[in-house]
Amino acid sequence: MASGKAVIRARPWVAASFLLPALLLLGALVVYPIGYSIQRSLFDASGDSFVGLDNFKEIFTNDSIRTALKNNLIWIVVAPTVATALGLIFAVLTERVRWATVFKLVVFMPMAISMLAAGIIFRMVYEQNPDRGLANALATTVHDTFAESSSWPDAQPRPGGPLTVEEDGSYLLTEPVTAGTPALLPLVAVPQPELSGADPAVAPGGEPGEVTGTVWMDFTRGGTGTENAIDPEELALSGITVEAVRDGQVVAEATTGDDGTFTLPAEADGAQLRLPSDNFTAPYNGIEWLGPNVVTPAIIASYVWMWAGFAMVLIAAGLASVPRETLEAARVDGANEWTVFRRITVPLLAPVLGVVFVTLMINVLKIFDLVYVIAPSSSQADANVLALQLYLSSFGTGADQGVGSAIAVFLLLLVVPVMIINLRRLRRENQR
Amino acid sequence: MTAPTLTAHVPDPANAPASANAGPPPERWSSRLAAIASGTVVRVVLVVLGVLWLLPTAGLFVSSFRDPRDIASTGWWEALTDPGQWSFSNYDSLLGNEKFTGSVWTTVAITLPATALVIVLGALAAYAFAWMDFPGRDWLFLVVVGLLVVPIQVALIPVARLFNTLGIFETTAGVVLFHSAFGLPFAIFLLRNFFAEIPRELLEAARLDGAGELRLFFRVVLPLGGPAIAALAIFQFMWVWNDMLVALIFADAGSPPMTVALQQEMRQFGSNFDVLAPGAFLTMLIPLAIFFAFQRQFVSGVMAGAVK
Numbered sequence: 001m002a003s004g005k006a007v008i009r010a011r012p013w014v015a016a017s018f019l020l021p022a023l024l025l026l027g028a029l030v031v032y033p034i035g036y037s038i039q040r041s042l043f044d045a046s047g048d049s050f051v052g053l054d055n056f057k058e059i060f061t062n063d064s065i066r067t068a069l070k071n072n073l074i075w076i077v078v079a080p081t082v083a084t085a086l087g088l089i090f091a092v093l094t095e096r097v098r099w100a101t102v103f104k105l106v107v108f109m110p111m112a113i114s115m116l117a118a119g120i121i122f123r124m125v126y127e128q129n130p131d132r133g134l135a136n137a138l139a140t141t142v143h144d145t146f147a148e149s150s151s152w153p154d155a156q157p158r159p160g161g162p163l164t165v166e167e168d169g170s171y172l173l174t175e176p177v178t179a180g181t182p183a184l185l186p187l188v189a190v191p192q193p194e195l196s197g198a199d200p201a202v203a204p205g206g207e208p209g210e211v212t213g214t215v216w217m218d219f220t221r222g223g224t225g226t227e228n229a230i231d232p233e234e235l236a237l238s239g240i241t242v243e244a245v246r247d248g249q250v251v252a253e254a255t256t257g258d259d260g261t262f263t264l265p266a267e268a269d270g271a272q273l274r275l276p277s278d279n280f281t282a283p284y285n286g287i288e289w290l291g292p293n294v295v296t297p298a299i300i301a302s303y304v305w306m307w308a309g310f311a312m313v314l315i316a317a318g319l320a321s322v323p324r325e326t327l328e329a330a331r332v333d334g335a336n337e338w339t340v341f342r343r344i345t346v347p348l349l350a351p352v353l354g355v356v357f358v359t360l361m362i363n364v365l366k367i368f369d370l371v372y373v374i375a376p377s378s379s380q381a382d383a384n385v386l387a388l389q390l391y392l393s394s395f396g397t398g399a400d401q402g403v404g405s406a407i408a409v410f411l412l413l414l415v416v417p418v419m420i421i422n423l424r425r426l427r428r429e430n431q432r
Numbered sequence: 433m434t435a436p437t438l439t440a441h442v443p444d445p446a447n448a449p450a451s452a453n454a455g456p457p458p459e460r461w462s463s464r465l466a467a468i469a470s471g472t473v474v475r476v477v478l479v480v481l482g483v484l485w486l487l488p489t490a491g492l493f494v495s496s497f498r499d500p501r502d503i504a505s506t507g508w509w510e511a512l513t514d515p516g517q518w519s520f521s522n523y524d525s526l527l528g529n530e531k532f533t534g535s536v537w538t539t540v541a542i543t544l545p546a547t548a549l550v551i552v553l554g555a556l557a558a559y560a561f562a563w564m565d566f567p568g569r570d571w572l573f574l575v576v577v578g579l580l581v582v583p584i585q586v587a588l589i590p591v592a593r594l595f596n597t598l599g600i601f602e603t604t605a606g607v608v609l610f611h612s613a614f615g616l617p618f619a620i621f622l623l624r625n626f627f628a629e630i631p632r633e634l635l636e637a638a639r640l641d642g643a644g645e646l647r648l649f650f651r652v653v654l655p656l657g658g659p660a661i662a663a664l665a666i667f668q669f670m671w672v673w674n675d676m677l678v679a680l681i682f683a684d685a686g687s688p689p690m691t692v693a694l695q696q697e698m699r700q701f702g703s704n705f706d707v708l709a710p711g712a713f714l715t716m717l718i719p720l721a722i723f724f725a726f727q728r729q730f731v732s733g734v735m736a737g738a739v740k
Contacts, residue, residue, distance in 0.1 A: 014645050015566040022557035022616050023572075029613035030579055033590035040589065090481070093474050105727075106482045109489070111734055112723035113716045114674030116691045120712040121488045123698075124495060124508075124705060132507050134491055305488065313731060337470070366583050369676050373695065387585055387677075394589050395681060401589050408586045415581045426577050430570075 034412065041405035055406035065407070068384040071296050075367060075385060078297075080360035083304045084353060087311025091319050092341065094312075104316070108309030115306070119373025122302040126289035126374070136286025143284045151239045153282045154194070155187040158218060161228060162186070169277030177244070179269040180208045186218030186228050187237060201236040202259040211264040213273065215240050215256045236260025240279045244268035290375065292382040299374050299383060303367065311356045318352030319345070358418065365414055386411060496522055496709035503705050522710045532711065535693035539673060539715075541604050542689055546611040546672045547665055553612065554619025555661065559653050561620065562627035563635065573624070579617040587614070588681055595682065602684045610682055611672045619664055622736055626660035627653055659729070666726055667733030670719055690715045 044051045059065050090107060094100035110118060127133030130140040156171075157163035163171045163185060177183045182204040201216030215237045216230060225231035236259050244252040244264050251271055254262040289298040322345060330340050346353075368387035375383035386407055394404030494508040497518045502511070511517040526532050560566070561573050591610060595601035600609070630653065638652050654661070676691040683689055688696070694711045697704060723730050 012566065015560050015564045018556045018560035018564065018645075018649075019572075022553040022620065025553065025609065025613045026576070026579065026616055028594070029587060029591055029610060030582060030617070031575075032594075033587035034582065036590035036593075037586050093478055096471060096474050097478060103478055103482050105724075107485050108731070109720070109723065110485075112670065112719040112730070114676065114691055114719070116674070116676050116695060117492075117712040117716050120694070120698075120705075120708045121492045124491055124709070125488050131505070132503070134487060134507065134509075137507055137509075305485065310734065314735060362581060366585060372676075373698065387583075390585050390588070391677070391680075395592075404589055408583070408589065411583045412586050415583060418581050419578050422577055422580060423574055426574065 037405045037408045037412075040401060041409045042402075044402050045400040047401065051402065055402045056410070058403050059406060059410060062403075064381060064384060065386075065389055065403075067381065068386050068389040071384060072365070072367075072386045074296055075300060075303075075364045076361055079300050079303050079307075079364045079367075080357050082300070083307045083360055084311050084315075084357050086304065086308040087313075087315050087356065088346075088349070088353065090308065090312040091316040092345065094316065095319065104309070104313065107312055110306040111309050113306075115369030116373055118302055118306055119370055122299075122305075122370075122374050123290075125302075126298055128286065128288060128290070130286045133286070133289075135289055139286040140284055143286075151279070152187070152190055152194070152237055153280055154189050154191055155217070155237060155280055156189040158186060158188045158227065161188075161218075163275070166274075169280065171275040171280075172245075173273040176270050176272055177211050177213070177268065179211050179266055180206045182206050183211065183213030183273055184228060184230070185213055185215045185242070185273065185275065187215065188217065188219050190217050190237070195235050198235040198238065199258045199260075200232070201230050201234050202261055203230050204261045204263075207263070209266050211244065211252075211266075211268040211271075211273075213242070213262055214260045215242065215262070215275070216260040241276055243274045243276055244271040245274045246271040290379055292379045295375055295379045295383040299370050302374060303364070303370055307360060307363070311360070314356050315349060315352055318349050322348045362415055362418055365411060492709050492712055495705055496713045498522075498706070500704075500706040503709075522706045523714075526707060526710050526714070532690075532693060534687050535690045536714070538604065538683070538687050539689040539691075542607050542611070542679070542683070543669055543672045546608045546615070547669045549608065549612040550615035550619045550668050551661055551665055554616055554664070555623050555654060555657065556649070557616075558620045558623035558627055559649055561624045562630075563653075573620075576617050576620050580621060582614075582617075584610075584614050584678065592681060602682065604684065607679055607682045607689075610678050611668075611675065615668045615671070618736075619668070622664055623657060623660055626657055630656050662726070662729045663733035663736065665733075666722060666729050667736070670722065670730075670734075673719060674715075 040047065041055050042050060042052060044054075059069065090103070094103055097103070124132075125134045126136075128136065130136040157165060162175065163173055166172050171185075171187075173183060173185060195217060198217075201214055204212035204214055206212065214230060217235050217237055218227065218229075219225065220231050220233050225234060236256070238256050238258045238260060240256045242254050242256065242262050242264070243250045244267070252264045252268040254264050256262045287294060289295070326344060326348075327340055330344055335343070366387050367385055368391065371380075371383050371385050371388050372391075380388075390404050390407040390411070393399060393407065394401050491508045494511050495503055497520070498508065498511055499517065499519065499521070502517050557576075561569065561576075587610070592601060595603075595606045600606040634652060634656075635648060638648050643651065674691070676695060679689045679692045680695070683692060685692075690711070694708060694715065697707050697711070
């Protein structure tokens with residue numbers, strides 16, 4: 001190791017006085033703990049009796065630790081892949097704009113802040129209520145642009161009334177309708193505020209040859225109204241789809257007007273009227289980001305937000321050293337940008353991409369803060385990862401430091417290959 | 433592992449390759465139009481992405497100025513059109529809270545010594561590794577490089593036990609020592625590689641002038657190591673300032689640093705963003721200031737040390 005280069009053969013006490021402070025600290029707080037952890041992982045919770053590899057078995061059999069293992073696997077595969085891919089895309093795209101530096105600053109900025117701060121930021125982003133949480137505000141906006149939301153989510157048939165609730169959530173008028181006799185479809189349970197602005201309900205005229213009817217809120221304040229009859233103060237439910245169904249087939253369809261009335265053509269004569277469930281589905285409320293199902297992907301997204309900038313800057317540095325002539329030659333030969341990217345840029349960048357990917361993998365292996373901060377305690381078990389489990393096992397209530405140490409040793413084993421790569425590279429560089 | 437490079441990676445817009453815009457001159461109309469169109473698409477995509485990346489932080493910033501009742505009822509974007517919602521009252525009450533202001537001092541009291549210690553001890557050892565000949569040198573350096581990727585998790589239980597014995601468990605001193613120890617492998621590795629590049633003649637000339645080892649170290653090596661030390665200092669400072677895990681275990685729970693103090697404020701369903709938002713923003717202030725002031729050193733430090 002560059003031994004020939006040394007200027008002095010130092011007197012032992014000189015070299016020692018330069019080295020000792022650092023080596024003492026490293027020995028006491030890094031090297032000794034490795035040995036201690038390995039030994040401790042072979043003993044039970046109390047630390048008194050030797051249990052062999054039982055603590056390691058526990059990692060693969062205990063349900064909560066297995067969830068952590070599974071999530072860690074998802075993290076290790078997804079987070080580095082997405083962050084590296086985004087970094088590559090950003091690096092390539094920013095090559096083409098003059099204000100690239102500004103964009104890079106914006107994307108790299110999250111690297112400067114703590115995972116706690118990022119966690120708080122994303123707790124706010126992921127708030128369930130679309131009125132407050134940014135993610136669901138965007139989700140509901142997009143959703144409502146493509147799918148119309150229903151107007152009367154709370155409306156229900158009165159128990160014992162003429163309408164019954166079907167299995168699919170639609171409301172069915174069991175009596176078949178006849179042309180010329182108006183049908184009455186009373187609903188209840190719509191909250192008062194939602195009715196503000198509704199017109200009074202109107203009883204339809206009985207035009208011969210047509211099926212007519214009214215859908216309305218069959219409730220008068222104070223409960224003085226007559227059930228299943230349109231009282232003067234009762235309000236119409238507009239915009240409700242009414243289907244005429246015969247033998248399971250929809251034969252006609254209409255929508256209620258502002259006064260609650262609808263008119264169906266003569267084909268509907270003798271059919272049953274149905275109010276499909278679309279009329280009454282609850283409004284789309286966005287995704288339950290921090291619920292048990294998507295909490296891990298949601299936290300991974302916050303990690304990608306933090307680390308895509310890291311990938312981008314490293315890859316951009318690699319990109320700057322890709323020879324321009326090679327790219328230009330390919331373009332002159334008629335290759336389009338996509339071919340140039342796939343056939344030349346990416347292969348040339350492969351070493352950089354590899355470094356970025358491995359670095360992120362090691363980083364993700366030990367992910368703790370983001371999960372601890374973002375996952376609410378109700379879904380912490382679903383979001384569990386090894387480093388969090390290690391913390392809980394070692395310092396939580398009912399701690400078992402034997403298992404905690406086993407997880408620590410397991411993490412250490414996972415980084416050993418990288419350790420070996422580092423040492424090999426060092427040796428190679430010194431032989432040159 | 434990222435090889436520590438001391439040339440900054442922040443791209444300079446002046447040197448940014450402009451090849452995509454300045455393609456070979458003889459082109460047909462259609463392909464030029466296509467190039468202009470794709471350029472526009474790229475710009476639009478980048479603007480959208482940039483805004484997307486800024487929004488979460490913007491949300492924190494805006495929320496930190498809103499009344500708890502406003503935070504509980506509407507989204508932060510409502511405040512953009514309603515200047516009446518902005519006030520400093522969250523900050524006033526946070527800065528009047530002694531527990532929080534105390535945590536700021538604890539963070540400083542942990543971060544500054546932990547940074548200084550790593551630089552001093554790391555530089556001393558790195559100099560010995562680079563320029564002194566002693567038995568076992570190569571072997572020892574291999575061990576240091578091997579320690580680069582050791583996860584701090586391995587040390588939590590043993591060091592907690594050790595600190596308990598020494599009586600420094602849950603003290604600022606303990607946190608400082610822990611961070612220093614885990615900062616050292618990277619510090620030694622980075623600085624040794626940098627010091628090794630110092631021209632031998634410089635050192636020999638100084639020695640001929642009668643300079644002793646210490647004098648040589650302080651007068652020649654340290655000043656020449658400036659850029660590497662700056663990158664290291666910034667990396668270590670950010671690492672310690674932003675740490676939560678080590679502080680959670682080793683800091684005094686009665687006067688914890690900012691990250692832990694804020695973590696203790698978290699609730700099952702965050703209803704107290706009037707405390708969390710300004711608090712989080714205050715913890716971000718110093719790191720962001722350093723980031724914007726020392727971009728080059730910051731980037732090279734992060735790039736070289738990210739493997740931690």
